[in-house]
Each structure stands twice: as structure tokens, then as C-alpha cells.
Amino acid sequence: MELTVELTVEEMLKKMLSSEYSPKKPKSPKMKLFSFLAMLNAYDPEAYLLMSECQQILGPPDPIHGGPPFEKRMEPFIDFINISGPSEHKCSIYQVFAKSAVNELAALGLSRSATMKEFMDSFCGDQIQPHIFRFIKILLTTRGLEEKGREKFSRLISDIQEKENFHKAVSVLKSASDKLTGIHIFPQTISRLFYIKGGIIDYQKAEEWAKEAIRRAPKNSYVADTLGQVHKNQFLREARQHDEILRKAKVAFRVFKDVEVKADEEVSPDMVDSAGTESISVTFNNRGYFGFMQVANIALEKLSKFKPNPSLNHSFIQEKKMEVEAKFAFFQWYLAYSQPDMKSLEPSYFWKDVVLCYEMYTTKKATDSITFAGLLDSLNRGLFTSKGRRALFEEHQETVSHLEGMQGFLKANYEANFDVKAAEMYILSNIILSNKMHNSPMLTPVKELQAIIHRFLDTEKRCRSPEFYLLVLLLFWSDRQPQAVQEEEDEEDEQQSTEDDLSEDTTWEDEASDDDQETREEPGQFSLDRLFDPNLQEYVTLMEQAFETTRYAKYLRGRYLLPLFFLGKGSGLRKWIHKSKLDAIVEEKVDAELSDEQEERTKEKWRRIHEMWITGDVWRIQEIQDILSPINVVPCQSPLSPQDHKMVYVLAGGKKIEAKTRVDDDSAPGPMPSYLGFTIQGPLVFRVRYPHMSGQ
Structure with a gap:
């Protein structure tokens, strides 16, 4: 009709x-x-x-x-x-x-x-x-x-x-x-x-x-x-001869440098002065950085096919190598901490071009780059949703032995250098290893890690990075579960521990021993808790201030900040769940749904995984509920909150700590289950909607 x-x-x-x-x-x-x-x-x-x-x-x-x-x-x-x-x-x-x-x-x-x-x-x-x-x-x-x-x-x-x-x-x-x-x-x-x-x-x-x-x-x-x-x-499309390649590359580099300079001078709309003289951009324009990497790629590919003088090619590589490394490091944390918005990702070629350029100019593997963001991203490797898989790289999941080796290397590096950056990397390597194998014999006890970061807490408070304060919050966040879920946790603890131990070929007694390493005091020593009871709200504030005063507020403005860790059921390092664990559970669920649908499978798999995060369906998956710890929150009226967020208080260890949550005009009245995550800016609360609702 x-x-x-x-x-x-x-x-x-x-x-x-x-x-x-x-x-x-x-x-x-x-x-x-x-x-x-x-x-x-x-x-x-x-x-x-x-x-x-x-x-x-x-x-x-x-x-x-x-x-x-x-x-x-x-x-x-x-x-x-x-x-x-x-x-x-x-x-x-x-x-x-x-x-x-x-x-x-x-x-x-x-x-x-x-x-x-x-x-x-x-x-x-x-x-x-x-x-x-x-x-x-x-x-x-x-x-x-x-x-x-x-x-x-x-x-x-x-x-x-x-x-x-x-x-x-x-x-x-x-x-x-x-x-x-x-x-x-x-x-x-x-x-x-x-x-x-x-x-x-x-x-x-x-x-x-x-x-x-x-x-x-x-x-x-x-x-x-x-x-x-x-x-x-x-x-x-046009550069053919050696001299022409060098000349046209030089022109292209110069133009993209101009893009980079102008992007660095642009400000977000809320930072325009009264005269309105600044150039405004809601997001940072990364095309100057990325354009440089693409031109560097093209130049080296062309020069490698036309070699009248190998020394000239070597000179070209050495001239650009440091800038290639710097821009690779930029994109490493830029993509580890954020994406364009909640509903979109960078094009698949984006990370591919960055990695190929870095590897051509340095002859190093991108996955071997030892940085905070690189280590944080290591658990994503091999997953369907990883940057490497999207770029069509052959990629495998990190092994326990490799992560243990990395932790040992970073421990030796910290003991040799004794500086804050080395300490950050060493502490993070333990959290990453704990996510892969919670009872690895290589893990450093939490009390020892707390003591390490404590040495830096009272010095240069206003000069520390968001990464530093992220680790402070992860290490000192209370192990005490909300009362509403504590009884359930007590009932499930022995059974869950036994299942975990069987999967790692250990006994229940081994697990108890591992937990003791994290919680008991050695004879003759004072508990660090007695000497130092950190004010977590202060460090949440310092983390947000560090985000604003470092490069992150400028370069990540207008982008969706990715959750890096979630609060899980457990104690010590075990209570922090890397986002990759949730991604793996979502991927497994979608795979099961698509078992009989082979045509256009990859595209549909991407769509369904993405949709589950956008709609909030991930929080209703039983396997995810089993590993995350619900939190208690109370409203917090703050006039300083951004328009796309509202503030709540998270109850932790008997204290109220401010955290952001996404603004939700359709929030249901009454209490809603909530989970706690951390972005590079600070704590973020995820509200669990009922099935007829959608969004975060």
C-alpha cells in the first residue's frame, strides 16, 4: 500500500x-x-x-x-x-x-x-x-x-x-x-x-x-x-626522483609543522578571553602530528626504492628519527587514554600509519616501547577491539612470563634510578601482572608498593602527573566493600578463590598464603596504615588539577576519556580490573551470539560490541557483575561540574570521595547500582540502567 x-x-x-x-x-x-x-x-x-x-x-x-x-x-x-x-x-x-x-x-x-x-x-x-x-x-x-x-x-x-x-x-x-x-x-x-x-x-x-x-x-x-x-x-603521487622526493617532503613537513603550531595555539571555547582574540577549537587538531607521520612514511618508502646514495637516506632518517619517536609517544598515550567520542573511534589506518612510521625510523618494535601508556595498553593486545587488531597487525595476547620479565626489568630499573617515573612504571607493572595472574610469585606486596609511592607523596605535590595520582588512588583505595554487598562477597569468596586457584594449578592453601603476603604485617614492623592514612579526596583533587595543568587537558579536550581500571571484588592489587577483562567478556558474549552468522561477521561483531558499551548493556552481563564491586554513591551538588558530567560522592572506607558521573537526563528515580572506574582525569561512576533504558 x-x-x-x-x-x-x-x-x-x-x-x-x-x-x-x-x-x-x-x-x-x-x-x-x-x-x-x-x-x-x-x-x-x-x-x-x-x-x-x-x-x-x-x-x-x-x-x-x-x-x-x-x-x-x-x-x-x-x-x-x-x-x-x-x-x-x-x-x-x-x-x-x-x-x-x-x-x-x-x-x-x-x-x-x-x-x-x-x-x-x-x-x-x-x-x-x-x-x-x-x-x-x-x-x-x-x-x-x-x-x-x-x-x-x-x-x-x-x-x-x-x-x-x-x-x-x-x-x-x-x-x-x-x-x-x-x-x-x-x-x-x-x-x-x-x-x-x-x-x-x-x-x-x-x-x-x-x-x-x-x-x-x-x-x-x-x-x-x-x-x-x-x-x-x-x-x-608525483615525487619520483631522489632530489624531488627530498624537496617535496621538506615542503610537506613545513606545512604540517604550521598546522601543528596553529593547533597548539587554539583554545577551547570556555578559555576565550574577553577580547575574543584566540582561535577556538572544541577538540585538539591532531592532523599536524599525524600528517608529519604520514609524510615521513611516504618519504622513506620512496627513498628505499631509489638509492643513489645510501648515506643521504641515512642522514634523512637520523634527521627525523627523534621527532618520529616523540610523535609516536604522543599517539601512544593519546589513543590509550581517549577516543573521539563515546560512539566513534579513530580510523583503522590511524594507528597503523603511526606504528609503521615508528618502526621504519627506529627499527624497534612498537610493542616493545616501554612507557606508562604502552604498558597500560599491553593487556589489550590480541583482543578483537585492540588498536593493533583494528590496524590488521598480527597480534597475540601478552603472556604471564613476558609480563613477569617486564616487572623484573622495571624493578631493577627503579632500584637503580630511584626516581618517580621509574617508581610509576614499576608499580604499574605489578598492577598489570596482577590482572594477568593474580597469584604470580613475582608480584610485589601492596604494602611495599605503598611505601615506594609514599616516598614521593609530600614532595612536588603540584608537579606530579595524573598517572602518579592514579597509582596513589589505586594503591590506597579501601579494600572494605560496601555493606550492601559485603555479605554476598563473604559467601562467594571461598568458592571464587577455589575456582581461580584451580585455573592457575594452585591449591586453596597457596591462595591464602598469597593473600597473607599482601595484608599481614611482619613481626616488629608498624603498619603503613598506622603511619600514613592518606586523604584520598585530596589526591582526587590533585589528580584533576594535574590533568588540567599538564598537556592532557589541552590535547584530550572534547574527547571521550576511556576508563582504564574498574573497582572489582577482591583486595590489594586484585581489586583493580583492567578494562581489557571487560572487553574480553563482551567479545566472548558477542561471539556466542554470532556463532551461526558468518556473513559480514567482523563488521557485525564490531557493531554489537560497540553498541553494548554505548547502551550500557555491558553492566548487565552476569560475568561482568561477578567481577566488579558495586559501590555506594550519594548526590553531590557542585556548580563547577562540566555540563556533560555531574558529581556524586563515592563511599569508600567510611569516607566520601567526589567522583564524576555522566549526566543522564533520563535517570530513573531511586537508587541504581553503580560501578567505579578510573580515567586519566580521575574517578568516574557508571550507573547501571534497567533493561528499558539506554546509555551510560
């Missing part, structure tokens, strides 16, 4: 438009207005024209001067026009009708490009209305999202290229650029047309238009990146 209705509508439109429009006759005002509304709503369902703007197109006589009403003047189109608005009426067309109308008009000879240019001629005067500018920008420059990222161009520009030709698309954008001379995005889009595959490649014109965009927005790093992309693509 629906198909019949659609066909009837299309037939009605076709008959009506063919009777009202002919390329051989002047276009009537009502035909002109209808074509504008159809164009707007075919590509932006929220677009509209005010009634006064519609009357402007129709011309005199206006109804207020005795002319016929709008509905009469727009016959026979009026049945397709929606008029709404409490004060000044807004006119629009439902998108399904608008799309059909645009197609029918194009078939009759009224092209999309001609309609769009005529629309701009009609409304882009000296004082363009903000809503008109917004609609033009959406139609010509807003790119939709697809599975592999954003589309190359807006739907309208893509349709003009496909259904008309490349030059018509350029012409429409040139018209917008000429009429809106202070706006950078139109020349920027023209530049992209000239260098992206699928169009007519012309790097000279691409460079000219990119420079025009930069002239209009000289401080904008994203505009500067367009010029970088022009040079990178030209370098990739």
Missing part, C-alpha cells in the same frame, strides 16, 4: 511540475519558490524559509496590501508545503516529497546546481540572514557519516558531481565563495575537490584555493591542514 502511495505522489509531482515548468519559458515566481524549498529540504530536512522570504520571492502584491493569500498564489504546490511557527510562519516541504521534486525538476532540465546558484543570488545580499547562511553551509559543506568515517563531500556536492559534472560542483562553491567573502569553508572545499581522487586532480588550483581559505582564517589549524593534504597527496 505504501508503495502505491509513493508512486501516486511521484506521479502527481511529475504531472504538476511538467505543467508548471518548461526550460523554454520564463520560470514563474511560485515555481522558483517551490524549487528553492525542494532543494533546501531534500538535503536538510530542518531547513525552512520564513513567510516574509517566501513573499519576497513571489513579489507584489503582498496579502497585506490586498493581494491574494499565500495559499492561493502557491497553487497547485500548496498541498506539498508545510506552514508552521507560532509568530512568523515558516515554510518547508517534507523531505520525501522534496527529494522527488528535485529529481523531477532535474529530469525537466532544472538542475541542482542552477537552483542552488539562483537561491544564493536571491538571498545572499549585503545582510544575509543567519539561518540562510546556516542552510547554505549545510547543503554545500556538511559531510555525512558513513561506516569508514565522514563522506568526502556534502550530499548535494556529491550529487552535482555525479548527476551533472565536476565543473558544476566547483561553480556552485565558487559562487558561494564570491558571495560570502569572509567565510573560509567554501574555498577550502574547492581545494579538496581539486586534490581528492574522483574529481579532476589539479594540485596548483588546489593549493591556490587552500591558500585563499588560509587568508580568510589565518589562525585555523583545520584550514591549514587542507594545504598540508594538498602537498601530501602531490608528494605521494
